[in-house]
Amino acid sequence: MQSFVLPYTAVLSARFRMILQYRAAAIAGFVTQIGWGAIRVMAMEAFYRSTSAPQPMHLEDVVTYIWLGQALLGLLPWNPDTEIRNMVRSGTVAYELVRPVNLYTYWFSRSMAFRLAPTFMRSIPLAILALLFFGMQAPASPEALLFWLAATVGAVLLSTALTVILSITLMWTIAGEGVSFLVSPVIYFLAGMVIPLPLFPDWAQRVLDILPFRGICDAPFRLYMGHIPATEAWEVLFHQVIWIVILVAFGAWLLSRATRRLVVQGG
Amino acid sequence: MANPLALYTHYVSISLRSQMQYRVSFLLGTLGQLFSTGVEFIGILALFDRFGSLNQWTLAEVAFFYGIVNVAFAVTDMLSRGFDHVGQLVRSGEFDRMLLRPRSTVLQLIGQEFTLKRLGRFLQGGAVLLWAALYLDIDWSPSVAALTVITVCCGACFFLGLFINIGTVSFWTTETLELMNVLTYGGIEASKYPLAIYRAWFRRFFTMVIPMGCVTYFPVVAILGRSDPLGTSLAFQYLAPLFGLFYFILSLFIWRIGLRHYRSTGS
Amino acid sequence: MPHILVDNIVKTFRIAQRRPGLWGALHGVVRREYRTIKALDRVSFELEPGELVGYIGPNGAGKSTTVKVLSGILVPDSGRCEIDGRIPWRNRISNAANIGVVFGQRTQLWWDLPVIESFDLLRDIYRIENGDYLRARDELAVLMDLEPLYDVPVRQLSLGQRMRCDLAAALLHAPSVLFLDEPTIGLDAVSKLAVRDFIKRLNRDRGVTVVLTTHDMDDIEALCDRVMVIGHGRILSDSTLDDLRTRVTRERRLIIDLLDEGQAIEDPDVTFISRNGNRVHLQFDPDRVPTAALISRITAKYAIKDLFVENPPIEEIISRLYDEHELR
Numbered sequence: 001m002q003s004f005v006l007p008y009t010a011v012l013s014a015r016f017r018m019i020l021q022y023r024a025a026a027i028a029g030f031v032t033q034i035g036w037g038a039i040r041v042m043a044m045e046a047f048y049r050s051t052s053a054p055q056p057m058h059l060e061d062v063v064t065y066i067w068l069g070q071a072l073l074g075l076l077p078w079n080p081d082t083e084i085r086n087m088v089r090s091g092t093v094a095y096e097l098v099r100p101v102n103l104y105t106y107w108f109s110r111s112m113a114f115r116l117a118p119t120f121m122r123s124i125p126l127a128i129l130a131l132l133f134f135g136m137q138a139p140a141s142p143e144a145l146l147f148w149l150a151a152t153v154g155a156v157l158l159s160t161a162l163t164v165i166l167s168i169t170l171m172w173t174i175a176g177e178g179v180s181f182l183v184s185p186v187i188y189f190l191a192g193m194v195i196p197l198p199l200f201p202d203w204a205q206r207v208l209d210i211l212p213f214r215g216i217c218d219a220p221f222r223l224y225m226g227h228i229p230a231t232e233a234w235e236v237l238f239h240q241v242i243w244i245v246i247l248v249a250f251g252a253w254l255l256s257r258a259t260r261r262l263v264v265q266g267g
Numbered sequence: 268m269a270n271p272l273a274l275y276t277h278y279v280s281i282s283l284r285s286q287m288q289y290r291v292s293f294l295l296g297t298l299g300q301l302f303s304t305g306v307e308f309i310g311i312l313a314l315f316d317r318f319g320s321l322n323q324w325t326l327a328e329v330a331f332f333y334g335i336v337n338v339a340f341a342v343t344d345m346l347s348r349g350f351d352h353v354g355q356l357v358r359s360g361e362f363d364r365m366l367l368r369p370r371s372t373v374l375q376l377i378g379q380e381f382t383l384k385r386l387g388r389f390l391q392g393g394a395v396l397l398w399a400a401l402y403l404d405i406d407w408s409p410s411v412a413a414l415t416v417i418t419v420c421c422g423a424c425f426f427l428g429l430f431i432n433i434g435t436v437s438f439w440t441t442e443t444l445e446l447m448n449v450l451t452y453g454g455i456e457a458s459k460y461p462l463a464i465y466r467a468w469f470r471r472f473f474t475m476v477i478p479m480g481c482v483t484y485f486p487v488v489a490i491l492g493r494s495d496p497l498g499t500s501l502a503f504q505y506l507a508p509l510f511g512l513f514y515f516i517l518s519l520f521i522w523r524i525g526l527r528h529y530r531s532t533g534s
Numbered sequence: 535m536p537h538i539l540v541d542n543i544v545k546t547f548r549i550a551q552r553r554p555g556l557w558g559a560l561h562g563v564v565r566r567e568y569r570t571i572k573a574l575d576r577v578s579f580e581l582e583p584g585e586l587v588g589y590i591g592p593n594g595a596g597k598s599t600t601v602k603v604l605s606g607i608l609v610p611d612s613g614r615c616e617i618d619g620r621i622p623w624r625n626r627i628s629n630a631a632n633i634g635v636v637f638g639q640r641t642q643l644w645w646d647l648p649v650i651e652s653f654d655l656l657r658d659i660y661r662i663e664n665g666d667y668l669r670a671r672d673e674l675a676v677l678m679d680l681e682p683l684y685d686v687p688v689r690q691l692s693l694g695q696r697m698r699c700d701l702a703a704a705l706l707h708a709p710s711v712l713f714l715d716e717p718t719i720g721l722d723a724v725s726k727l728a729v730r731d732f733i734k735r736l737n738r739d740r741g742v743t744v745v746l747t748t749h750d751m752d753d754i755e756a757l758c759d760r761v762m763v764i765g766h767g768r769i770l771s772d773s774t775l776d777d778l779r780t781r782v783t784r785e786r787r788l789i790i791d792l793l794d795e796g797q798a799i800e801d802p803d804v805t806f807i808s809r810n811g812n813r814v815h816l817q818f819d820p821d822r823v824p825t826a827a828l829i830s831r832i833t834a835k836y837a838i839k840d841l842f843v844e845n846p847p848i849e850e851i852i853s854r855l856y857d858e859h860e861l862r
Contacts (some may be wrong), residue, residue: 028445028446029445029448031446032445032448032449032453033447035449035453036449036453036456038469039453039456039457039465040456041468042464042465042466042469043460043464043465046321046322046460046464046465047314047317047321048319048320049318049322050319050321050322050323051318051320055317055318055407125443144485172286177292177295178291178292178294178295178296178298178299181295181296181298181299181300181302182295182298182299182302184299184303184401185299185302185303185305185306187307188303188306189306189309194306194307194309194310195310195314197315199313199314199317200313201313201316201317203311222392246330
């Protein structure tokens with residue numbers, strides 16, 4: 001068992017070490033996230049000052065939503081794995097086919113590390129600061145905390161599955177680069193990072209409910225603050241699991257297409 | 268014998284021709300830019316749909332702020348990618364090559380790339396600006412028209428100054444570049460709403476430390492013909508863009524300090 | 535006043551230390567340690583106009599730091615340095631207009647553009663008068679047969695073609711000094727010869743001073759009268775190639791083609807080096823045994839088809855010099 005998992009854990013650990021070296025990068029990212037969050041919080045405060053009509057979310061919830069988003073920004077699948085991009089550019093991606101491992105699983109672990117390592121460095125200190133000073137609230141209840149954690153695991157898998165797909169598209173070189181250019185702003189938007197999803201018009205909610213992106217930020221965040229009641233938590237998790245299965249299957253299929261193409265064209 | 272302007276024109280024509288060799292990539296890149304600024308504006312529309320107004324500012328007024336900052340920034344963004352790459356150029360030795368040439372490094376860096384795909388932001392910002400200008404009842408006297416042009420020009424200079432700062436910082440460390448994004452992209456994110464809606468510390472920072480408000484807020488208030496909720500005088504609003512220009516000049520001086528550091532450490 | 539003057543140049547760098555492993559990486563987040571290296575440690579030399587010198591040494595010995603100081607990229611900690619009376623780091627721009635630099639590993643041409651467009655851009659960058667530019671370009675084109683390459687994008691050039699174009703690019707502004715960093719690296723044999731031939735003519739016909747750093751000792755042997763060897767940031771040797779040879783080792787090679795393959799040569803004054811079929815390589819010290827005496831002794835004793843005496847190859851001389859200074 002150990003020898004089977006080893007290559008995947010090794011790539012995870014190597015990635016972590018590499019990213020930890022960039023001390024200043026971590027601090028810089030941290031400050032960036034706070035600055036960005038502050039801007040968004042202030043803008044939302046101003047909007048809430050403008051009206052007394054009831055809104056789908058209280059301002060305090062919006063603030064918590066924004067800070068959770070800033071803390072977990074790194075989880076968002078907004079770009080392909082940069083290492084895979086470099087491999088494709090330099091042509092060394094062909095060596096990946098020679099490794100005695102399942103390529104999809106290998107890339108999945110690698111992309112997971114790519115998402116998790118920087119997030120890990122930033123999220124905890126940022127969340128602590130936001131909780132203490134910036135008006136972020138604690139989880140609504142122990143139950144909410146539990147469901148949020150479960151949904152966050154789902155979000156990581158969902159996000160990784162999407163990252164892998166973005167990385168695989170790079171193997172169609174120019175078109176692939178274009179896919180990430182076009183797709184990432186849309187993912188960013190539909191996940192709820194531009195404005196919280198509940199603030200979208202009501203007609204848009206039905207569409208957003210179906211799409212997978214809600215499961216990356218919006219749904220876990222709202223479980224955390226109790227905006228989605230614990231009774232509906234299972235629906236969120238179920239929605240995530242379905243999309244994870246679909247995206248993993250699609251990714252594996254896409255990768256087999258891509259590698260076949262690579263073999264036929266000789267890289 | 269080429270003067271700096273002639274040399275710059277030569278650089279631009281060369282850069283355009285290289286980019287035209289990758290037409291698909293250029294088109295997708297432009298579209299991607301259009302998307303990523305587009306979703307931001309859709310976000311603003313969604314918020315106005317919910318809240319009706321933003322502290323007495325109407326959608327069209329906010330759109331005008333949004334348009335001005337994006338057009339000015341897009342101009343700089345097309346010119347100054349080179350400064351974003353200083354860290355990379357230093358590592359690859361390309362920067363040494365620039366020092367081997369009998370020209371100023373600033374000119375060579377500006378000449379390094381004319382990023383045509385940033386046209387996406389320019390077009391999107393320009394369209395929003397045009398719509399706002401037509402929708403709003405602006406008194407287009409010669410002085411207001413001149414102020415609009417000066418604001419965009421000084422805004423572009425100011426942003427160029429910020430980009431030069433980014434390049435300067437990378438002489439010391441390439442890891443803190445993200446931090447600089449708070450100032451550039453964060454500043455733009457903030458400037459799409461009128462500065463008056465933010466808290467006092469934030470307004471002061473973006474007026475007195477980094478004079479972004481001087482090119483994105485005060486003159487725009489004068490163009491819109493409104494009284495400033497922050498209580499500044501019309502004369503100040505007209506003079507404010509000059510601070511953007513001063514900032515640019517200051518950045519050039521700091522660049523020289525960075526260059527001196529680089530040439531004594533070689534790192 | 536010499537053409538190039540380097541006097542007691544010192545340059546130190548500070549390098550961040552990294553510790554191995556995950557724990558080391560975490561440690562580095564908190565505290566970082568630095569180490570100081572002396573890249574140049576009181577380096578001095580002078581060059582006269584029209585000299586062609588080889589500047590050699592192992593990687594990290596200080597070769598490229600020297601070139602960076604001379605070209606005005608780096609400011610040294612202390613010491614004096616002038617090229618045609620200009621202090622490179624203080625007069626970077628006017629110095630840059632007077633020197634040419636070629637890096638074998640990197641091109642200065644624009645990757646996606648036809649060669650001619652890079653040349654045209656360099657004309658504007660170096661402020662070359664159009665008439666001068668066309669004359670220089672055409673001359674270089676004839677010397678290195680560049681015209682067929684003018685319209686080819688740089689990325690499509692072979693390494694040898696690219697090096698020829700890069701050499702021309704560095705010479706369009708008619709510099710009085712040319713720094714060449716590994717100009718023959720990775721080239722095929724024919725291109726190597728062409729590049730060497732060009733450098734030689736450039737130096738001989740136009741009197742351009744050439745400083746050549748290389749690892750290819752054939753370059754040195756073919757081109758340079760004078761050789762400077764640097765190690766640990768210090769000049770270890772600065773002399774003609776012949777002087778360097780005699781100083782490091784007096785030994786000679788005796789190469790014998792035997793008539794009979796099975797034979798072995800035994801003589802108290804020679805040491806055996808290698809054997810390849812009929813050919814035997816031996817080594818001897820001419821101070822201990824006169825060459826003529828040794829040859830007559832051996833020809834008398836063995837059946838010999840042919841015989842000749844050679845200097846040891848330059849690689850060996852350099853490697854001995856490194857050994858003396860514990861450079862490996």
